[in-house]
Amino acid sequence: MSENLAKSLLDIKTKVSLCSICFNLTDKDPCLICSDQNRKVGSICVVEGPGDQLALEESGNYRGRYHILHGALSPLDGVGPERLKIKELLKRIDKEDISEVILATNPTTEGETTASFLYDLLSKQYEHLLITRIARGVPMGGDLKYMDRMTLEHALKNRVSINP
């Protein structure tokens, strides 16, 4: 490997980091979405990974902010809440005056487990928070990052309230 190539690979590695607010991959902190003053504040869309955020953003329908958990709960694999960016999400709800949280974890067993865990946690802690879950249409076992734009747009637009 040439020295230049090695150096530029090193640059890429050092430039991409996590946004300190939403934990998306970014080369700028805060990331473009968190620092965009034209985005609707008060709404956070919670996703498992950066690829899911990208897919939802490309569906073009959502103008709020995101929160990237970096995984989903999987008790059998020893992935508990402390391994995800859940504490950080709670801090944001307090700090950013959030009125709606959209649970957009994947429609898999882990994703559903994570969504219901977050629902229990958030509904206990924040009485007036609207908590929604993206609609089905997103097939069970699917993965947001491989879904087409129409399906995602529909799922987000037809999200349902899971408050009792």
Ligand SMILES: [Zn+2]
């Ligand atoms: Zn961000």
